[in-house]
Amino acid sequence: xxxxxxxxxxxxxxxxxxxxxxxxxxxxxxxxxxxxxxxxxxxxxxxxxxxxxxxxxxxxxxxxxxxxxxxxxxxxxxxxxxxxxxxxxxxxxxxxxxxxxxxxxxxxxxxxxxxxxxxxxxxxxxxxxxxxxxxxxxxxxxxxxxxxxxxxx
Amino acid sequence: xxxxxxxxxxxxxxxxxxxxxxxxxxxxxxxxxxxxxxxxxxxxxxxxxxxxxxxxxxxxxxxxxxxxxxxxxxxxxxxxxxxxxxxxxxxxxxxxxxxxxxxxxxxxxxxxxxxxxxxxxxxxxxxxxxxxxxxxxxxxxxxxxxxxxxxxxxxxxxxxxxxxx
Numbered sequence: 524x525x526x527x528x529x530x531x532x533x534x535x536x537x538x539x540x541x542x543x544x545x546x547x548x549x550x551x552x553x554x555x556x557x558x559x560x561x562x563x564x565x566x567x568x569x570x571x572x573x574x575x576x577x578x579x580x581x582x583x584x585x586x587x588x589x590x591x592x593x594x595x596x597x598x599x600x601x602x603x604x605x606x607x608x609x610x611x612x613x614x615x616x617x618x619x620x621x622x623x624x625x626x627x628x629x630x631x632x633x634x635x636x637x638x639x640x641x642x643x644x645x646x647x648x649x650x651x652x653x654x655x656x657x658x659x660x661x662x663x664x665x666x667x668x669x670x671x672x673x674x675x676x
Numbered sequence: 677x678x679x680x681x682x683x684x685x686x687x688x689x690x691x692x693x694x695x696x697x698x699x700x701x702x703x704x705x706x707x708x709x710x711x712x713x714x715x716x717x718x719x720x721x722x723x724x725x726x727x728x729x730x731x732x733x734x735x736x737x738x739x740x741x742x743x744x745x746x747x748x749x750x751x752x753x754x755x756x757x758x759x760x761x762x763x764x765x766x767x768x769x770x771x772x773x774x775x776x777x778x779x780x781x782x783x784x785x786x787x788x789x790x791x792x793x794x795x796x797x798x799x800x801x802x803x804x805x806x807x808x809x810x811x812x813x814x815x816x817x818x819x820x821x822x823x824x825x826x827x828x829x830x831x832x833x834x835x836x837x838x839x840x841x
Binding site for chain 1: 682686705719728731732
């Protein structure tokens with residue numbers, strides 16, 4: 524027979540809440556940081572295109588050792604961290620850097636052409652719009668530089 | 677057997693939604709029973725599991741690396757949260773990608789055994805999750821249970837009988 528009413532989890536929720544509250548902020552930070560570091564290590568391995576097996580081979584370890592590192596429960600020594608940083612070719616501090624946000628720049632600019640042809644599509648080369656209008660590589664470089672420096676294009 | 681999947685709001689967050697299961701007229705979910713049962717004997721380990729689950733819910737998501745896979749049938753998502761070094765408390769769950777996990781129960785796993793089949797309690801709890809996963813899979817195929825568009829939540833018929841399938 525199906526239960527029709529959602530049961531009240533108040534009592535059992537209080538057990539969980541009580542246990543959570545008992546954890547000191549330091550213990551909580553230790554557990555969280557182990558998991559966050561494991562996630563960061565996984566990302567760095569992915570960035571290098573390395574599987575667990577390949578990473579293990581580079582470090583001269585068993586794949587099971589890397590599995591343990593990635594489990595989010597491992598307490599790394601300074602020696603191990605230095606070893607990881609060495610093989611990833613990163614400064615040690617970079618191992619703890621938060622994942623960089625990928626910024627996708629999108630620049631819209633308009634070119635006003637007095638005698639443009641009809642039927643201009645999104646990817647129509649500028650020369651086809653107006654034979655007199657030329658955009659050189661230098662112009663594009665200028666736009667890119669101006670954009671990167673934050674000055675108006 | 678009646679199953680009802682409910683969210684454990686104390687652990688869920690914007691990275692993963694964490695559920696557990698009521699069985700028949702039990703007054704506690706499988707995971708609530710687990711926490712209550714082992715909170716005294718394995719207090720530190722129980723708290724460690726709770727903080728890790730809360731971190732999964734709120735900071736990291738249920739990344740594959742945090743779970744010991746192949747605890748159930750191939751592809752059924754039944755797994756166990758990795759044990760801390762020198763820890764014996766094992767907890768089984770079903771993982772659906774990085775954003776959804778359904779927590780079951782578990783128990784202490786002696787270092788003298790290699791697999792859950794060698795322990796009565798672990799066999800019961802792992803088998804239960806394998807069975808629940810099987811029913812959910814059939815319900816997903818029948819479109820009675822489905823994922824929210826952002827894959828963060830289970831939707832549909834979350835209260836069901838085993839003989840529904």
